[in-house]
Amino acid sequence: MSHMEPTAVIPPLAGTASATHASVSRRALLMRRLKPYLYLLPAIVLLIIWMYRPLLYTCYLAFQKWGMVPGTEPTFVGFDNFTRLFRTDSFVHSIGNTVFYTVGLLPFSIVIPLILAVVTDGMKGKSKNFYRAIFFIPMILAPVSVGAIWRWLFHPSNGLVNNLLLKLNVVDRPIAFFSDAQWAKWIILFITGWKMIGFAVLMFSSALTGINREYYEAASIDGAGKFRVFIRITAPLVSPMVLFMLTMSILFASQWTFAYIDMLTAGGPYGSSTNVYYEMYKNAFANMNVGFSSAAALVFFVVFGLIALGLNALSRKLSFYDN
Amino acid sequence: MNKRSPALTLVQHGLLALMCVIAVFPLYWMLISAFKNESEIFTASMFPHKPVLTNFTYAFDEMPIFRMMLNSFSIAIMTGVFQMATSLLAAYALVRWRFRGQGLIFSILSLTWLIPYQAVMVPNYSLVNSMGLNENIMGIVLPYAVSTFAILSLYQSFQSFPRVLIEAASIDGLSDFGILVKLILPNIKSMVASLGIILFLNGWSEYLWPMLITKEMENAPIEIGLRLFVNSDTNMWGSLMAAATAACIPILLIYILLQRQIVDSFVRYGMK
Numbered sequence: 001m002s003h004m005e006p007t008a009v010i011p012p013l014a015g016t017a018s019a020t021h022a023s024v025s026r027r028a029l030l031m032r033r034l035k036p037y038l039y040l041l042p043a044i045v046l047l048i049i050w051m052y053r054p055l056l057y058t059c060y061l062a063f064q065k066w067g068m069v070p071g072t073e074p075t076f077v078g079f080d081n082f083t084r085l086f087r088t089d090s091f092v093h094s095i096g097n098t099v100f101y102t103v104g105l106l107p108f109s110i111v112i113p114l115i116l117a118v119v120t121d122g123m124k125g126k127s128k129n130f131y132r133a134i135f136f137i138p139m140i141l142a143p144v145s146v147g148a149i150w151r152w153l154f155h156p157s158n159g160l161v162n163n164l165l166l167k168l169n170v171v172d173r174p175i176a177f178f179s180d181a182q183w184a185k186w187i188i189l190f191i192t193g194w195k196m197i198g199f200a201v202l203m204f205s206s207a208l209t210g211i212n213r214e215y216y217e218a219a220s221i222d223g224a225g226k227f228r229v230f231i232r233i234t235a236p237l238v239s240p241m242v243l244f245m246l247t248m249s250i251l252f253a254s255q256w257t258f259a260y261i262d263m264l265t266a267g268g269p270y271g272s273s274t275n276v277y278y279e280m281y282k283n284a285f286a287n288m289n290v291g292f293s294s295a296a297a298l299v300f301f302v303v304f305g306l307i308a309l310g311l312n313a314l315s316r317k318l319s320f321y322d323n
Numbered sequence: 324m325n326k327r328s329p330a331l332t333l334v335q336h337g338l339l340a341l342m343c344v345i346a347v348f349p350l351y352w353m354l355i356s357a358f359k360n361e362s363e364i365f366t367a368s369m370f371p372h373k374p375v376l377t378n379f380t381y382a383f384d385e386m387p388i389f390r391m392m393l394n395s396f397s398i399a400i401m402t403g404v405f406q407m408a409t410s411l412l413a414a415y416a417l418v419r420w421r422f423r424g425q426g427l428i429f430s431i432l433s434l435t436w437l438i439p440y441q442a443v444m445v446p447n448y449s450l451v452n453s454m455g456l457n458e459n460i461m462g463i464v465l466p467y468a469v470s471t472f473a474i475l476s477l478y479q480s481f482q483s484f485p486r487v488l489i490e491a492a493s494i495d496g497l498s499d500f501g502i503l504v505k506l507i508l509p510n511i512k513s514m515v516a517s518l519g520i521i522l523f524l525n526g527w528s529e530y531l532w533p534m535l536i537t538k539e540m541e542n543a544p545i546e547i548g549l550r551l552f553v554n555s556d557t558n559m560w561g562s563l564m565a566a567a568t569a570a571c572i573p574i575l576l577i578y579i580l581l582q583r584q585i586v587d588s589f590v591r592y593g594m595k
Contacts, residue, residue, distance in 0.1 A: 014330060039416035040428065043409040046469035054446030061445065070455075090509065116342060119335050119538060127336075133582055134343045137350065140578050141571060142528035142584065144546040148553050148567045149349045152356065152560050156364040160352060167367070198346065206590045210556050255439065259530045263550060280441040285535065290445050297442035305437050 061294035068290050072115050081295035090271045091279055091296065098275040101189055102253040104194035108193025109249035110242060113200030118234065121208045132205060135198035147263035150191050154178065188260045188273055200245055207241035243315040250311065251304055276300050356564035364561045378561035386548055387540055388569050395544040398463050399526035405468035406522050414477035417505045435471040440531055448535055458542045463533045473522060476592045480514040481507065517588035520581065527574065545570045
């Protein structure tokens, strides 16, 4: 470790100051000690104002009843909001949907992209880059544009998807994709997944590119089959990336679906496509039930925090690294 | 690996081509729907036989699209610049010095990653309201003036910079700030640019917060304006797709121009 520690030792320049300038150099020394904090100040102050102050305030609101109406004061209700969480059907239902979205997204964030990355990896530079650039397009589009386009494609009476299904005689009546409880959440899952694939392909591709080619050469000299090579070499060496994508996917799936839930179904029909984050939003800004929303936010902050810790521990334990 | 059989290669390209169609077709459909006339819009035709511009004129009449586009650019650029400035300073301090509380600061930064926006939206909404910044671009930008994602990404980039050079510059009398601006930044500018692209795109695509702050199209970024339009005029699909096309064009242009850099940025830093 070659870290210089200017806060602990007097740096070379300050050493030229003589004893008569003791007070000056003491001030300089103080400045040096303070310097790291000064550089960090803007970031930390902003984080406190916009992240940690509100987080604490949410903790406070979780024990209150409040409708966010100007001029009204929150009233203390103890653990009421927390007990109500698990007695409210719509909320319990949204937990089930959250699990559905989280698990359902894994094929889109891991399985399909891994296959695509492996297939493109063996190709020449040009076609490889072309495919990857195309796959990536959905990723850079903003969620509202994406939501609008898919809303049109899946339109219940005039959308292209229904048009084609009718023409091909797959169905005899158009499907109301967004207001049919059987379809709504699948459509939202599909759109979220469609947007994710390109990013995941890119991440897996870069992990594959990082694998030393000599392993493959050695394996082919030893006469190992393709499948064996994948299981013995490729899979272990991309496993850190798989775990990374798994973590991202599990932690953020519910956030990524939020925009499409809001734009396409507003959580309906009958709460069949909502998730916990959308319920928090709806309770705070539509039902004016801030305490309930805050309690939910806190519970799931802790739940996702524990999941993150677990996954982090798992990735330390299981990952193989190419050293 | 040249042993691949031609049949397998064909199957592979077929699969990839199919995936490309799935990825791009919705965009194509948006584009041609925007040019279809009223009698054609509800058909499955894959090309507008008599392309019209009426959808665009209607959309531009109904929505202040240029104004909203300007809002979007201002928001994305300002959040990007603020986040970059605060994280350059913070990441530099974390790399340059060892100091008391450094571990604590890393914990604070990593923890922020896990705070869902829904857990802070109500207090932030009240604060922005009481500051009188509702329906104001600054109300959208300020809570996003710092990004721990940016700080940790830059920290990682700064660490790749040789320490010896920093120490040499320090002995030569370059000030601490000078080392950041004159020595480190010019040498890692491609990484900074990469991160800048991601921050810009994030600012452009932000959903929940701008939606809470702006209810009027005049003050909204284009994406939120588009959402208002979708929710109001559900049967003007041609105009809606025209508006969506307008909203996508800046991002698509940037992607076409900077495609390599954008892809590299995401590979390097992942996403928020």
